[in-house]
Amino acid sequence: MNRRELIRVAAAAAAAGTSRGLLSPRESLAATRQAPSDRVNLGVIGPGSRGKYMMQRFLRVPGVRIAAVCDVYEPRFAEAREVTGESTPVYRDYREMLDRQADLDAVLVATPLSMHVDHVVASLDHGLHVYGEKAMGFTVDDCSRIVHAVRRSDRRFQVGQQYRYAPWYRQAVDRIAAGEIGRVTHIYAYWHRNYNWRRPVPDPSLERLINWRLYREFSGGLLAELGSHHLDVANWIFGEMPERVIGNGGIDFYDDGRETFDNVQAVYTYPSGAKFLFSSLIGNHKTGFQIVVYGTGGTVELTLEDGAFYYEPARNNSAIPEEMLAAGANTSPTLSTAGDMPYRGDGRPIEVPADEVGDPNLLAAAGFIECVRENRRPFADERVGWETAVSIALGNAAAYAGDRVDFADHLPTDLFGSRG
Amino acid sequence: MSGLELFRQARDAMGTEFEIFLYAPEAGGAGELFEQAFAEVERVESNLSSFRATSELSRINREAGRGEVTTDPETFALLRLAGDYGRATGGAFDITVGSLIAVWAAARRQARRPSRLELAPALATTGWRHLQLGAARRTVLFAVPGLTLDLGAIGKGYALDRVARLLASAGVESALIGSGQSTYRALGAPPRRAGWRINLDPADGSSLRPRVQWLRNGALSTSGRGPAAGDHAAPGEAGHIFDPRHGLPATAFSRVTALADDATEADMLSTALFVAGSVAAPALLERFPGSAALLYPGAGSSQGPQELRWPDEDRASSELQRA
Numbered sequence: 001m002n003r004r005e006l007i008r009v010a011a012a013a014a015a016a017g018t019s020r021g022l023l024s025p026r027e028s029l030a031a032t033r034q035a036p037s038d039r040v041n042l043g044v045i046g047p048g049s050r051g052k053y054m055m056q057r058f059l060r061v062p063g064v065r066i067a068a069v070c071d072v073y074e075p076r077f078a079e080a081r082e083v084t085g086e087s088t089p090v091y092r093d094y095r096e097m098l099d100r101q102a103d104l105d106a107v108l109v110a111t112p113l114s115m116h117v118d119h120v121v122a123s124l125d126h127g128l129h130v131y132g133e134k135a136m137g138f139t140v141d142d143c144s145r146i147v148h149a150v151r152r153s154d155r156r157f158q159v160g161q162q163y164r165y166a167p168w169y170r171q172a173v174d175r176i177a178a179g180e181i182g183r184v185t186h187i188y189a190y191w192h193r194n195y196n197w198r199r200p201v202p203d204p205s206l207e208r209l210i211n212w213r214l215y216r217e218f219s220g221g222l223l224a225e226l227g228s229h230h231l232d233v234a235n236w237i238f239g240e241m242p243e244r245v246i247g248n249g250g251i252d253f254y255d256d257g258r259e260t261f262d263n264v265q266a267v268y269t270y271p272s273g274a275k276f277l278f279s280s281l282i283g284n285h286k287t288g289f290q291i292v293v294y295g296t297g298g299t300v301e302l303t304l305e306d307g308a309f310y311y312e313p314a315r316n317n318s319a320i321p322e323e324m325l326a327a328g329a330n331t332s333p334t335l336s337t338a339g340d341m342p343y344r345g346d347g348r349p350i351e352v353p354a355d356e357v358g359d360p361n362l363l364a365a366a367g368f369i370e371c372v373r374e375n376r377r378p379f380a381d382e383r384v385g386w387e388t389a390v391s392i393a394l395g396n397a398a399a400y401a402g403d404r405v406d407f408a409d410h411l412p413t414d415l416f417g418s419r420g
Numbered sequence: 421m422s423g424l425e426l427f428r429q430a431r432d433a434m435g436t437e438f439e440i441f442l443y444a445p446e447a448g449g450a451g452e453l454f455e456q457a458f459a460e461v462e463r464v465e466s467n468l469s470s471f472r473a474t475s476e477l478s479r480i481n482r483e484a485g486r487g488e489v490t491t492d493p494e495t496f497a498l499l500r501l502a503g504d505y506g507r508a509t510g511g512a513f514d515i516t517v518g519s520l521i522a523v524w525a526a527a528r529r530q531a532r533r534p535s536r537l538e539l540a541p542a543l544a545t546t547g548w549r550h551l552q553l554g555a556a557r558r559t560v561l562f563a564v565p566g567l568t569l570d571l572g573a574i575g576k577g578y579a580l581d582r583v584a585r586l587l588a589s590a591g592v593e594s595a596l597i598g599s600g601q602s603t604y605r606a607l608g609a610p611p612r613r614a615g616w617r618i619n620l621d622p623a624d625g626s627s628l629r630p631r632v633q634w635l636r637n638g639a640l641s642t643s644g645r646g647p648a649a650g651d652h653a654a655p656g657e658a659g660h661i662f663d664p665r666h667g668l669p670a671t672a673f674s675r676v677t678a679l680a681d682d683a684t685e686a687d688m689l690s691t692a693l694f695v696a697g698s699v700a701a702p703a704l705l706e707r708f709p710g711s712a713a714l715l716y717p718g719a720g721s722s723q724g725p726q727e728l729r730w731p732d733e734d735r736a737s738s739e740l741q742r743a
Contacts, residue, residue, distance in 0.1 A: 025479070026483065029483070029489075029490070030487065053463075056492045056494065057492075059490075059491075059492040059493060059558075060476065060479075060490055060491055060492050061490065062490040062557070063490075075589075082494075083492075083493065083494070084493060085493030085494075085496075085497070086493075195451070195455055196448075196451070196452075198448075198452050199452060199456065200449060200452045200453055200456060200590050202590070202591060305474070352473075354482070357473045357474065357478075357482075358474060358479065359466075359474040359475075359476075359479070360474075362476075362479075
């Protein structure tokens, strides 16, 4: 079945599942839900390391076929065919793939960030749904162009921010929204690693192609590559996007010709006054990937695999009888540091019910295919992608200038309606 | 190979330590290769680990008893290979041993072996024949609900083979990759040598001469008493490989070392032969061309190992002297 024709399928089937319209892994991956005619043919632009990883996940969704792949770097063709297990048609030019492969229903875009807009917009303009890897676009203008392309194509766009599909994240966000840790004032997030971020380059002429992450022409650096998920989670928890950012960073560890910073610090302020702080560095591994949500009543720590809730000690704050006035208070010279030591006990782990357990990347892929089949809006849609991507772009502008950037000075105000 | 230096890096993965030796022009490039290699081990582990609820294997275990599960080509190919191994070894090798592993682990926590009564229900949900694979749509179905797959007996070997491929495609001509010192895969040989030297320690308490094997592009794996996690043994436990066909310990040998063209097969063979016993072992090995084995008799024997097609060591070392 070719989805260039609009397929209006009753959305009632989507009513199963959580209140966010997300199906459980069992439901979204059940072979019984898909008739043989519900084949989805997926094209891939950019089968690099992330591209191949997501291709393998898409091939775990019943009825999905990788119908074609496109890359400018020929060694990727054999690698991609190894993932698909067949002689998938290969192209060097994405426009040729989109023109020639009339069987495509959707496209996975996993190319360097600066190329996302061209690949995403061309795919949408060819009438194809798009799964676009994060960040949605490179510049603010790129992001607006993508949103306009989604609208005029009337096709579905999902951004590759898969923690929106991770069950422990969904549970944490729901419980935070229900007030379990009080009012959230700050979110601190980290992605710290210890290596130079370089890939092996067979020939020096391939340096900018393979190590595109290190060059400002193509890459949003650590903030884009390692901060998108964290920033998206902050936007998700706060229910809005930031209004300004202060940025900082530098090339302080690696003197190897790179242009993107090897350490970045950014502080975003939200309209409510809440703050999101992000740190990434590639010279120390201890902290790893962490998102720490600070609320007046407790804390949530989230990682790539799990999460835990911590609760602030209860403080009694009621008026007491005045008997102590006659008895007096006692004085002594002791000084205790106990009140300011970090809490080192266990938190309460987030338990995921057995039928909700799953790999977030697989759940994101299955969710996208479900939206393609049923013509439903993805949970991580173009608005989610836009809010993250422009926040990244402005964060980088701030960091490169070592300055503050106000979002209102740089963003179109009329792109989206207000949040309901 | 002038201008190349030998580098080594080791990292914990898959419940053991993975170790890579490789020849590269300089340290920076070697470091990048190690990152890619260990990322590939992590990728394999994230797909195949029984200990991760988010792995593809765990998903198949949760769902394939209720209905067909679609999986990706790589996982499907590995499951099909494992099924072929089950058939070719008469069930001495079997990836459907998850239920038995659980029963053994529970018993070991009480410092005892499981009884036949405890093994019976686990045996009812064991058997490579119950794993139904549909090639047309890459589907996996368990004919018996409660069947549980565990790839511990070939997962490390498979990871070693994937790393060898990755390094070869990155231009590395000489490398040795090992997991837990029990399985090794060679890519080429060190410069001016016949192969990578592997010392095969003699069996416990014997006066047997130490053996040496030179690996060039092949693989070697040892199963038996000792830190040989990855066999049909409870996770984290040493020794006591059980026979999947009856769930009781395999007692014919104290140790088996297998040679094969790749680590997946070597890993599988060292387990399968250990279980098969001395009568069945020769015919079993015949079904795997290019393979060889050393079968060390059970505890208490002072005899040397039985050799099955084992290459002549003197020839190998004379090749070294000529090179």
